[in-house]
Amino acid sequence: MNRYPLWKYLLVLTALVLGVLYSVPNLFGEAPAVQVSTSKNNISLDAALMGQVESTLKQANIEFDNLFLDANGVKVRFDTPETQIKAKDALQAALGKDYVIALNLVSRSPSWLSKLGALPMYLGLDLRGGVHFLLEVNMQAALTQAAERYAGDFRSALRKARINYSGINREGQTVQIRFRDSAELDKAKKIINRDYPDLTVKEQESGNEKILIASLSLASQKQIQEFAIKQNIQTLHNRINELGVAEPIIQQQGLERIVVQLPGVQDTAKAKEILGRTATLEIRMVDEEKTDPVTLENAAKGQVPFGTEFFKQRSGEPILIKKSVVLTGDYITDAGPGLDQQSGQSVVHVSLDSRGAGIFKQVTRENVGKRMAILIVEKGQAEVITAPVIQEEIGGGRVQISGMANIREATDVALLLRAGSLAAPMDIIEERTVGPSMGEANIERGRHSVLWGFAAIAIFMIAYYMLFGTVSVLALGINLLLLVALLSLLQATLTLPGIAAIALTLGMAIDANVLINERIREELANGNTPQAAIKAGYDRAFDTILDSNVTTMIAGLALFMFGTGPVKGFAVVHVLGILTSMFSAVIVSRAAVNLIYGYRRKVNKLSIG
Amino acid sequence: MEFFRIKKDIPFMSYGRLTTAISLITFILAVLFLATRGLHLGVDFTGGTMMEVSYPQAADIGKIRGAIDQLGLGEVTVQNFGSSRDVLIRLPVRAGLSSAQLSEQVLTALKQADNSVTMSRVEFVGPQVGKELFESGALALLLVAVGIMLYLAMRFEWRFAVAAIIANMHDVVIILGFFAFFQWEFNLTVLAAVLAVLGYSVNESVVVFDRVRENFRKMRKAAVTTVIDNAITRTMSRTIITHFSTQLMVLSMLLFGGEVLHNFSLALTIGILFGIYSSVLVACPVAMYLGVSRENLITGAEKKPQEDPLP
Numbered sequence: 001m002n003r004y005p006l007w008k009y010l011l012v013l014t015a016l017v018l019g020v021l022y023s024v025p026n027l028f029g030e031a032p033a034v035q036v037s038t039s040k041n042n043i044s045l046d047a048a049l050m051g052q053v054e055s056t057l058k059q060a061n062i063e064f065d066n067l068f069l070d071a072n073g074v075k076v077r078f079d080t081p082e083t084q085i086k087a088k089d090a091l092q093a094a095l096g097k098d099y100v101i102a103l104n105l106v107s108r109s110p111s112w113l114s115k116l117g118a119l120p121m122y123l124g125l126d127l128r129g130g131v132h133f134l135l136e137v138n139m140q141a142a143l144t145q146a147a148e149r150y151a152g153d154f155r156s157a158l159r160k161a162r163i164n165y166s167g168i169n170r171e172g173q174t175v176q177i178r179f180r181d182s183a184e185l186d187k188a189k190k191i192i193n194r195d196y197p198d199l200t201v202k203e204q205e206s207g208n209e210k211i212l213i214a215s216l217s218l219a220s221q222k223q224i225q226e227f228a229i230k231q232n233i234q235t236l237h238n239r240i241n242e243l244g245v246a247e248p249i250i251q252q253q254g255l256e257r258i259v260v261q262l263p264g265v266q267d268t269a270k271a272k273e274i275l276g277r278t279a280t281l282e283i284r285m286v287d288e289e290k291t292d293p294v295t296l297e298n299a300a301k302g303q304v305p306f307g308t309e310f311f312k313q314r315s316g317e318p319i320l321i322k323k324s325v326v327l328t329g330d331y332i333t334d335a336g337p338g339l340d341q342q343s344g345q346s347v348v349h350v351s352l353d354s355r356g357a358g359i360f361k362q363v364t365r366e367n368v369g370k371r372m373a374i375l376i377v378e379k380g381q382a383e384v385i386t387a388p389v390i391q392e393e394i395g396g397g398r399v400q401i402s403g404m405a406n407i408r409e410a411t412d413v414a415l416l417l418r419a420g421s422l423a424a425p426m427d428i429i430e431e432r433t434v435g436p437s438m439g440e441a442n443i444e445r446g447r448h449s450v451l452w453g454f455a456a457i458a459i460f461m462i463a464y465y466m467l468f469g470t471v472s473v474l475a476l477g478i479n480l481l482l483l484v485a486l487l488s489l490l491q492a493t494l495t496l497p498g499i500a501a502i503a504l505t506l507g508m509a510i511d512a513n514v515l516i517n518e519r520i521r522e523e524l525a526n527g528n529t530p531q532a533a534i535k536a537g538y539d540r541a542f543d544t545i546l547d548s549n550v551t552t553m554i555a556g557l558a559l560f561m562f563g564t565g566p567v568k569g570f571a572v573v574h575v576l577g578i579l580t581s582m583f584s585a586v587i588v589s590r591a592a593v594n595l596i597y598g599y600r601r602k603v604n605k606l607s608i609g
Numbered sequence: 610m611e612f613f614r615i616k617k618d619i620p621f622m623s624y625g626r627l628t629t630a631i632s633l634i635t636f637i638l639a640v641l642f643l644a645t646r647g648l649h650l651g652v653d654f655t656g657g658t659m660m661e662v663s664y665p666q667a668a669d670i671g672k673i674r675g676a677i678d679q680l681g682l683g684e685v686t687v688q689n690f691g692s693s694r695d696v697l698i699r700l701p702v703r704a705g706l707s708s709a710q711l712s713e714q715v716l717t718a719l720k721q722a723d724n725s726v727t728m729s730r731v732e733f734v735g736p737q738v739g740k741e742l743f744e745s746g747a748l749a750l751l752l753v754a755v756g757i758m759l760y761l762a763m764r765f766e767w768r769f770a771v772a773a774i775i776a777n778m779h780d781v782v783i784i785l786g787f788f789a790f791f792q793w794e795f796n797l798t799v800l801a802a803v804l805a806v807l808g809y810s811v812n813e814s815v816v817v818f819d820r821v822r823e824n825f826r827k828m829r830k831a832a833v834t835t836v837i838d839n840a841i842t843r844t845m846s847r848t849i850i851t852h853f854s855t856q857l858m859v860l861s862m863l864l865f866g867g868e869v870l871h872n873f874s875l876a877l878t879i880g881i882l883f884g885i886y887s888s889v890l891v892a893c894p895v896a897m898y899l900g901v902s903r904e905n906l907i908t909g910a911e912k913k914p915q916e917d918p919l920p
Contacts, residue, residue: 555808
């Protein structure tokens with residue numbers, strides 16, 4: 001009666017083989033590696049690149065253990081971190097800035113295992129070190145910026161159509177255009193309705209002025225918000241690529257939030273600075289007509305003339321700059337730091353796209369002899385970097401920004417400009433940073449917790465239930481094996497609370513075996529034969545095991561649904577652990593008991609303590 | 610080896626008044642501590658910044674506090690964390706200053722005071738996020754309770770469902786009471802432990818209820834109290850051994866898991882200890898008071914003939 005059909009033994013055997021296969025990569029540990037990928041779409045990561053990497057390393061006499069291509073790019077494995085750094089520098093020099101060279105860790109497991117999809121568990125940030133940010137996009141600012149842009153567009157559109165208006169300004173998230181007579185207003189209204197179908201236009205009268213109020217329709221507000229978050233994600237991608245991070249995670253969460261995870265980042269301060277910066281470039285004209293000592297003095301006291309803003313330059317010199325923006329950072333295709341050949345000062349070289357180049361050419365032609373200010377706007381605060389006099393028309397879209405304090409600033413500004421600007425400012429609303437040494441310590445703590453706890457349970461179970469206790473411990477060990485294999489296979493993120501969940505799940509899983517063993521003892525005490533006691537024990541205990549696991553499962557699923565970050569990691573492992581423990585405690589342990597007792601002709605006594 | 614060789618059933622139900630009184634007192638005390646002292650919520654729920662820094666030698670708390678006080682950040686707490694070399698710094702939420710700037714400022718100040726300091730961990734949670742985490746935590750708790758009740762009502766009967774959930778909420782409140790009394794920090798990981806206890810502790814009730822149902826079938830003539838007493842006595846050995854094994858694992862986490870898992874394992878320890886007691890000595894009396902009987906448990910075959918209309 002206590003014999004399994006062959007297929008059940010085969011099922012257990014298959015599970016065991018797969019369990020060993022998929023959990024074994026975790027034993028090999030990780031080796032330092034360099035990952036070569038690209039931020040450009042037109043460059044493909046292929047065998048040719050792999051060859052290039054190989055020959056570069058051979059030329060530089062750098063030894064490597066393994067070289068392979070995967071979805072993320074070319075990865076090269078090294079023996080020591082020193083060679084890793086050397087290789088990174090050599091590759092960066094050889095491949096140029098179109099490629100992102102990042103330091104990484106890859107598994108030391110043999111490649112045939114990786115080909116089967118057997119990879120080590122995916123460690124969360126608290127175990128490998130790194131930064132986690134939750135950023136919230138300031139949507140109000142995005143809408144305000146959009147209104148500002150429309151105001152600029154109206155100015156040029158109305159001027160082009162030769163319509164007389166007395167003023168255009170942004171009021172909250174609407175644009176107000178003031179007219180002296182209604183005929184002009186009607187003409188303007190027609191143009192706006194035709195060219196800007198996204199806007200709803202209303203009329204209003206105040207005193208002898210007629211006002212046209214253009215506001216964003218709900219649909220277009222939504223569109224702008226969606227665009228803002230997409231643009232910000234793209235920008236973050238670009239900036240992170242510049243930092244050289246292997247396997248970054250950048251995801252939208254909800255309507256206005258972005259999660260950024262940078263595993264293994266050592267210089268967290270730099271990462272925060274680069275990510276958090278919302279710098280955008282603005283080129284605006286200096287208001288030369290209103291610039292006289294008296295106006296400047298009044299402006300310093302707060303009486304700023306209409307349509308202008310008052311700034312102090314880096315030298316401390318006061319300056320009045322027009323509010324309307326000539327060019328923004330959106331038109332920049334490339335930027336790089338450099339030195340001015342004449343003065344030796346640090347500068348940033350900027351290339352504009354064809355539209356930007358066209359606008360820049362026109363503006364410089366119309367304003368020769370006047371000053372043009374270059375501002376960097378950060379968190380609503382604009383700073384005038386430089387305000388040079390336009391000597392001549394500048395075509396070709398190549399601009400040099402001088403006025404940088406040093407080469408470091410030039411490099412940072414160039415990075416920010418090159419990586420693109422954010423469509424709307426963002427705030428960090430959650431941050432979790434774990435230093436790399438802390439990550440290793442956490443792995444060690446988790447491992448010790450599981451091992452010592454397992455050992456204690458094993459000693460107790462064997463002492464208390466003898467052979468049946470040994471079978472229970474075997475089942476528990478297989479539970480651990482299967483759980484690790486499942487986590488590796490699914491590549492679910494393992495966190496420290498996740499390791500705690502492994503420990504807790506094992507501690508709870510033994511419950512099933514205790515139930516079974518107690519039940520068998522009870523059946524024996526009731527005078528059943530050993531074979532009948534085994535059968536009754538397993539059969540009767542099963543209902544109870546199922547019930548109790550369902551309730552635990554409900555708790556696990558709720559945690560999974562509502563949990564974030566560390567709690568979610570706990571929940572995933574907990575839920576998977578319940579599944580594996582059902583299998584190992586009931587089917588695997590029964591198979592072992594069947595093999596031990598099921599084929600004996602006569603069993604007088606069970607070794608159950 | 611066998612610890613529990615009990616020949617006769619222990620009359621647990623006749624101690625019903627005593628056990629209920631004990632539960633009630635601990636419960637009221639827990640509620641009292643919660644009301645007067647309140648939970649010491651971690652930055653996960655309140656918002657704010659928490660930094661953990663470590664030094665190669667024993668850290669000078671006074672010096673660290675001095676360095677941070679110069680920044681004028683408001684109410685800052687500095688304390689040792691785990692070992693004398695590790696220091697935990699808590700900073701309140703500051704308007705207009707991003708977390709990145711805040712933690713950098715503090716680290717720079719600490720580096721000036723002692724260059725050997727290294728940053729181990731920074732956690733910043735904005736007040737809005739903290740509120741959301743708190744809300745979703747409460748929602749998860751509610752959902753678990755409702756889910757378990759529905760399942761038990763379906764699998765057993767509503768009286769058992771109510772009894773089990775009362776017993777387990779009693780555990781949860783007592784865990785929270787301990788955290789309030791000792792002012793241990795309550796964070797997301799502890800919340801996970803509380804929810805895990807909720808699922809785990811219901812296990813116990815389920816095992817006993819299963820036995821009660823089985824006994825109702827087998828012991829046809831016995832009184833309800835006898836049936837329940839027998840069920841508790843028969844499962845007692847298993848209840849204690851299971852909890853003991855789980856506690857071995859939790860103890861291992863308490864000893865080796867470091868500071869992050871410390872409060873997590875504390876919550877589990879309290880949950881396991883009170884779980885043994887409540888799932889048996891709270892759940893069963895409550896089920897009895899609610900009027901559990903043979904008829905409302907054994908449905909199906911036994912019930913059908915009664916439903917036939919009388920001629």
